[in-house]
Each structure stands twice: as structure tokens, then as C-alpha cells.
Amino acid sequence: MDIPQSLLSSPTPLTGLTAEQVSLLRQQYGANELPHAPRRNLARIVVGVLREPMFLLLALAAAVYLVIGGIGEGLVMIGFATLSIMLVVVQERRSENALEALRALAAPMARVMRDGREQRIAARDIVPGDLLLVADGERIGADAMLRSAEMLSVDESLLTGESVPVPKRVSDKLTEISASSKSCEHAFVYASTLVTAGRAIAQVVATAAHTEAGRIGALLASIDTEPTLLQRSLGRLVRLFAIFALILSAGVVLVYGLGRDMWLQGVLSGIALGMSMLPEEFPMILVIFVAMGARRLARVHVLVRRTAVIEVLGACSTLCVDKTGTLTENRMRVSALATDATAMDLRGDETTLSESFANLMHSAAGASSRSSNDPMDTAVHRLADAIRTNTSATTKEAVVEREYGLTPERSAIVCVWRNADGTSSAFAKGAPEAIADLCHLAKPERDKLLSEVERNAARGLRVLALASGIPRTEALPDDPRELGLVLQGLIAFADPLRASAELAIAAAREAGISVAMITGDYPATAMAIAKQAGIDCTTPPVTGTQIDQADETQLRTLVQHTRVFARIRPTQKLRIVEAFKANGEIVAMTGDGVNDAPALKAAHVGLAMGGRGTDVAREAAAVVLMEDDLGHLIAGIKMGRRIFDNLRKASIYIAAIHIPIAGLSLLPLLVGLPPLLLPLHVVLIEMVIDPICAIAFENEPAEAQIMQQPPRAANDPLIGLPQLSLALLQGSVLLAATFGIYVAALSAQIDVASARALAFIALTAGNLTLVRVLGTRGSTLAHLFAPGHSAYWIVTAIASTVAAACIVIPMLERLFQFDRPPLGLALLAIVIGTGAALAFDFAKLMPLVQHALGQRPAPIST
Numbered sequence: 001m002d003i004p005q006s007l008l009s010s011p012t013p014l015t016g017l018t019a020e021q022v023s024l025l026r027q028q029y030g031a032n033e034l035p036h037a038p039r040r041n042l043a044r045i046v047v048g049v050l051r052e053p054m055f056l057l058l059a060l061a062a063a064v065y066l067v068i069g070g071i072g073e074g075l076v077m078i079g080f081a082t083l084s085i086m087l088v089v090v091q092e093r094r095s096e097n098a099l100e101a102l103r104a105l106a107a108p109m110a111r112v113m114r115d116g117r118e119q120r121i122a123a124r125d126i127v128p129g130d131l132l133l134v135a136d137g138e139r140i141g142a143d144a145m146l147r148s149a150e151m152l153s154v155d156e157s158l159l160t161g162e163s164v165p166v167p168k169r170v171s172d173k174l175t176e177i178s179a180s181s182k183s184c185e186h187a188f189v190y191a192s193t194l195v196t197a198g199r200a201i202a203q204v205v206a207t208a209a210h211t212e213a214g215r216i217g218a219l220l221a222s223i224d225t226e227p228t229l230l231q232r233s234l235g236r237l238v239r240l241f242a243i244f245a246l247i248l249s250a251g252v253v254l255v256y257g258l259g260r261d262m263w264l265q266g267v268l269s270g271i272a273l274g275m276s277m278l279p280e281e282f283p284m285i286l287v288i289f290v291a292m293g294a295r296r297l298a299r300v301h302v303l304v305r306r307t308a309v310i311e312v313l314g315a316c317s318t319l320c321v322d323k324t325g326t327l328t329e330n331r332m333r334v335s336a337l338a339t340d341a342t343a344m345d346l347r348g349d350e351t352t353l354s355e356s357f358a359n360l361m362h363s364a365a366g367a368s369s370r371s372s373n374d375p376m377d378t379a380v381h382r383l384a385d386a387i388r389t390n391t392s393a394t395t396k397e398a399v400v401e402r403e404y405g406l407t408p409e410r411s412a413i414v415c416v417w418r419n420a421d422g423t424s425s426a427f428a429k430g431a432p433e434a435i436a437d438l439c440h441l442a443k444p445e446r447d448k449l450l451s452e453v454e455r456n457a458a459r460g461l462r463v464l465a466l467a468s469g470i471p472r473t474e475a476l477p478d479d480p481r482e483l484g485l486v487l488q489g490l491i492a493f494a495d496p497l498r499a500s501a502e503l504a505i506a507a508a509r510e511a512g513i514s515v516a517m518i519t520g521d522y523p524a525t526a527m528a529i530a531k532q533a534g535i536d537c538t539t540p541p542v543t544g545t546q547i548d549q550a551d552e553t554q555l556r557t558l559v560q561h562t563r564v565f566a567r568i569r570p571t572q573k574l575r576i577v578e579a580f581k582a583n584g585e586i587v588a589m590t591g592d593g594v595n596d597a598p599a600l601k602a603a604h605v606g607l608a609m610g611g612r613g614t615d616v617a618r619e620a621a622a623v624v625l626m627e628d629d630l631g632h633l634i635a636g637i638k639m640g641r642r643i644f645d646n647l648r649k650a651s652i653y654i655a656a657i658h659i660p661i662a663g664l665s666l667l668p669l670l671v672g673l674p675p676l677l678l679p680l681h682v683v684l685i686e687m688v689i690d691p692i693c694a695i696a697f698e699n700e701p702a703e704a705q706i707m708q709q710p711p712r713a714a715n716d717p718l719i720g721l722p723q724l725s726l727a728l729l730q731g732s733v734l735l736a737a738t739f740g741i742y743v744a745a746l747s748a749q750i751d752v753a754s755a756r757a758l759a760f761i762a763l764t765a766g767n768l769t770l771v772r773v774l775g776t777r778g779s780t781l782a783h784l785f786a787p788g789h790s791a792y793w794i795v796t797a798i799a800s801t802v803a804a805a806c807i808v809i810p811m812l813e814r815l816f817q818f819d820r821p822p823l824g825l826a827l828l829a830i831v832i833g834t835g836a837a838l839a840f841d842f843a844k845l846m847p848l849v850q851h852a853l854g855q856r857p858a859p860i861s862t
Contacts, residue, residue: 314640659731
């Protein structure tokens, strides 16, 4: 990293850069963003579409028609190809725009000092010379050298691969350091690394590609994204169909050529059969459903960072939630104070307190940072300012001499202040048991303290203990237990339950989703809030101590019934999530802090809170709730279920409709009848009618009872053997009906063109009806005009108009080799095709069919 000498010789003042300086530096250095793969433009999208096998086959068929003199057929096929390409390109273009918008929503932010005040800006707007303000849980936006730091440690695993946080400190001689020297790396923080503890002010020395991460980013920009599991699964299915189609097509060509010496007709029939068997709609609907699904989830304030989790979100069976800020509003206020002699409940409007309680608030203020985002620290200072208890420990003349931060072994913060007169004062706050340890309380005193804590916790209050003391020696010890701290009392905070939390928990339980609360709070407090929220409290809470004492097998047994986990540390959250997963649960985990990141990453679906969530939590999560409201998560789960259900219905439809298309291309050849479907017919069906019908599934409303069903099984694939068998059954019935019409018409001495038109009418009617049949639970006719299906009727109108035009318009009639049949026979063909699809309604009553459609029995009420 090359540091401009101007930044070292003339450090930025603590008021930060001015707006004019920022403007000049931005012109000089550009935006602070790493190189990334170029957005797919129109030309790249078109080239990608043209590589698909269907379009290659279409081009081949068009070329053959043009060569043999069928200019009209060739031009129409080219026209259909162009239209289909335009439809796919427009949709993919919309997908690119949607994903670009979602990337903008997820753009990292940074806090800087500019014009003498703190500002929150997009990380891309950082310029060299900016003063970054960083705190635990935040991602650093640029390479910077430290100007001040308090107990700062940074996770640099992105750059080094080492997971152990690196301690950082300010260099004694800023102007003499060199970033290339290993001896001074402690004075630098780097872009994209994560602050795991402490806070600091750092001056930016490098941005964008000039950062250490920029060198990695330049390589990442050239790497293509790996396809998702769903994409690979559908890709294998398409390849299977393609291989089968190639074999049959080659066989058709040989039969015509060797058996009848009709090589040209054989080539055309082979192309028609190959085109009929390629389910090219699968990739198309996957792109559409994923892109539209992400947009639909964004409308309910759920940002999907990894689209592969959309299908998993609806399968969630266990939801692990934090208490503070998720179930509660995270708007703390001091609700009660207690000393050894007395206790006092506060209303929230106090401006004076007795001396003992004023001293207690003095200790609380001394142990709470004013720059912290912790709502308890904010509540402490709000009350302390109101009662005017900020004495020497919080005046401008006093400075923090040392801070002992939270550690996995000690859930307490200790601040030592150097007063204006040279004396020192120590203040501590934290978990009651941790403060009891710092104060060396004897067992009777500890029991009395914990008894008072239990009394407040049972009221749903969050309780911290407070202590103060005067350091015994001039040199501060490394162990805060040697500071001579004395217990001052307790401070209790009220954090009201969110208005939507109880409704969200009830909705989750109704949907068969088990809700577990994992919190670092006191067990009695956790149980009180859990009861208010409606979480199952029939089993006593499991504590962190019990988690540590349990092996993996015992822990799996514990989590089977327990739904409240209290006094839980970050590593224990991870173990709980892993235990749920080991029991076969699909786990969604909500979180907002650094300590939640391991569990968020380990869960099947990690859900970070977008409002108050830290950068590290958002990076670890697959989904971000843009508003810290659990109700949006339930809406997201419902949307996930709807998307998966509709995608499955569309997949069954596509597989089913290819059976009659392939059969009508092959069967006349096998029984010696004139060809029924020619390449032009296949193009019309597969490139226009089928894709439009498949897209209609994306707009299908959620099933009425979708959130009254248990989640689907974890091993239930999108389209497996049951779904393929169902598609084969549906397609075979429709094939029998349409081919039967063709054979009957020819037997009745009806000319080939009219018989072909009758079969085409029946196939189109059955095709359109099948969309509605698959999209409806129960009787199709009973729900035919139910609201929410406007997209289906639009699709039906378009497809019917296209099919009718090909039969009644003379020019198209000749082009497609149709002959307009009598109206009565046409209506009969519509009835037969529709009836063949509607016959499936009787099969919907069968458990096997219900399983194939993903219809699960409603959960038993508890």
C-alpha cells in the first residue's frame, strides 16, 4: 500500500475534511469501489440466449425450410425465434435491473467526520484523508491509519486467512511509519475487515483498487458466479431430455431415410421431434421466478442477498430469534434502581434522585460510553443527564484511562477514568454474576444479589449490576478484579415487547414452525418475555452452563423440547443451531450483532436485522430484514412457500406438456399416418404458447391454507420422481385425447389439414386448462373464477388469439398447413382437450398426487 506523503505530513484535523476538500479528492481518486464484473448489456444477453439448444435447433429448421423453398415457413420460424428471444431478453434485462437495485440496497455504509460533524455515507463515497469512525461490529470501508483507538481488535481473515482477531493500537510516530513494514501493521486497519471489539478514529490512506482488498477484488471480478443447487438440478434434467431427444431424432431421420427414402422429410420430422422434447422453458422460468421472487420479497421488506435461499426460506421448520430488538423494541429505559438498602421503580420522567440512587447512576454513567450504539448506554446517559449526576467522571476534564471490555469469560465492562486532579476512578457494569466475581462477593452476599436480580427479571426487566472503586496502585493491573471494586447496586431496564411480535410468533406456530428464543439475558427475564410473546415455556430454560456441560448427543436431546435459551454466549449459539440441524430441522436464525455472525452463517437461512444490524451480521446472513420487525420475516416465509409451490407447479406443467408434443410428433410416424406436428407447429407451441402459460404460474396467488400447513420435508426436491410421474400421467391423458381426435378425424375421411387443426385446437385447450388445473387446489371448476388469477385469463386470451389466428387467417392457415374445421367439430375438440385436463381433478384426491404437488396436511392444533 502506497501512502501519499501529504496524508502523513499533514494529518486531517479531527473536525474532518470539508465539503470542498471531499469534492476535489473525489475528482482525483474516484469512487471507493472495487472492480467488478461488468453488468450484462443487451448484446451479451442476446448472445447468451442464442447459445441455448432450442434456438440453435430453430435456426437449423429455418435454414432447411429456406433451402427447400419454404420461404414463408422459414421467415415465420425466424420471426418466432426473434419474438421469443426478445421476450427472454426483456425479462433478463428486467432481472438485471432488479438485481442492480437490490445490490444498491445492500451497499455498505460508513461513518466519517466531515465539516465538524459525524456523517453516515455510502462506503463508495469515502475519499483519502477522510476520518473514519469505527466500532465493534462494523466493516471498515477503506485502508486507514489509526489516529485514536480504544481496545481495538480487527478480524483480518479476509486478507490473512487467520480467524484470530488482531489487536490494533496507534503508532507513537505517525509521520515515520511505513505500511510496507511488518513492524507497524498494528497502526493500520484495512478495507473489508471487521471490527470485533473496541472503537477508533482512523485516517483513510487508500481507497478502491489501491487497498489491500482491492488486489483481491481485481481477481474476484473475473470469476463467474457458480450456479445454485436448483440451477444445477434443472440443468441436469434439461440435459437428460436433450440426450433422449437426440437419440429419438436420429432414429426418426434414419427411419424416414432408410425405410422410405424420404431424407428431407426425415430431417424435418427429426428436428420437430428434437424441438418437442427439449424443455427449454426450465431455464427461462428459473430466471423469471428467482428474479421476480427477490423483487416480491423486497416489497415485504426482505432483502435476499443469496437468491438460492428463496426455496429454503419457505421450508423453514425452526426459527431461532434473539430477544432484544427482535421480540422487543430495543428502546431501553431505566425502569428500576436498587441498592443494598432500598429499591425504587422509575416512571421515566425523573429529574432528581436521592443521594444513594444518584451515586448509583453516577457509576452507571461512568461505565457507559456516550458514543456507543448500545440502547442501554443511551438510556443510562439520558437519565443521568436529566438528573444532573454527571460529575468528574463524565466531564470534559476527565478522560478514559483504560477500558476492560467484554470477553467470553467476563460479561462486564470496566472503565477507569483519569480525573482533572490526577486521581483515578473505576466504574463497572455487567451481568450480576460477573460483577459479583469482580467484587469478590462472599456466598451470602452473592445469593442476596442474585435473589434481587431474580425478582426484577421475573417482571421481564433486564438487570445489570454496578460497581465502583479507586484503583489501589498507580499502574493499572491487567486483571480488573485487582481494581478494588465494590458493589453499588442494580439497574434494571424495561424493553417493551414489539406490537407485532406476538402476532408473528402465533403465525409461525400456526404454520408448523417451532420458535426458539436464544438470548444472553437472565433466565427469568427471558422466560417473562417469552411468555408475553407466546413462545412455548412449558420446559424450563436451558442456560449456557448447561450447554457447556452437554455433549453433542445430550445437546440434541435438550433442543428437542426446550424453546428458551438464556445466558448464551456466541459459541453456544452456534452449537444450538448445529444441534437443531443435526435433528433434521431447517433452521432460520435472526441476529444483529457480531456475536450472532457464526450462528447466522451456520443456519440454513441467516436473517440479519437491517436497521440495527452490524455489518458483520449482514455479511454473514443470506437474508436481511430491512425493518427490524419479525412480522416481515413471517411474510417472507409465506412468500418463500408461495414461490416454491408455484415453481413446482410450473415445472410439472412444463414436463407434462412435452409428453403430448413429443408424442404427436412421433406417434403418426410409428403407425404410418401423415405427420401431425411439423417444426413450425412445435415452434408456435414451445416458443409462444408454453412460455406464456408457464409465466402465468409466477403470478398465481398463494394457496389459501399455505400458512396453516407444516413445512415441507428437508429432502423434498423441487421436481423428483413423484412430480415427473404426475407429469407423465397428465401428459399421457392429454396425448391420448389429442391423438385420438386426429385418428378419429382421419378415419372419418376428414382431410389431413382439418384433422391437424382439430388436434391442435384440442392440444391448445388442454394446455391452457392444465395451467388452471395445476394452479388450483381442489375442484378447478368450483374455483375457476376465484379472484387473484387475472394473469391466467390474460395468458389464456393471448394464447387463444394466437392459436385461432393460425387457423382462421388464410395466410397463416396455409403457412401452418391447417384447414378450418367445421365449428361444431372445433367446439368438440375444445371440450375433449379441456376435459382431458380437467380429468386430473379426480386424481387430486389421491394422497400420492397431493404429495407430488407439495400439498401437506394441516398441522394439528396445540
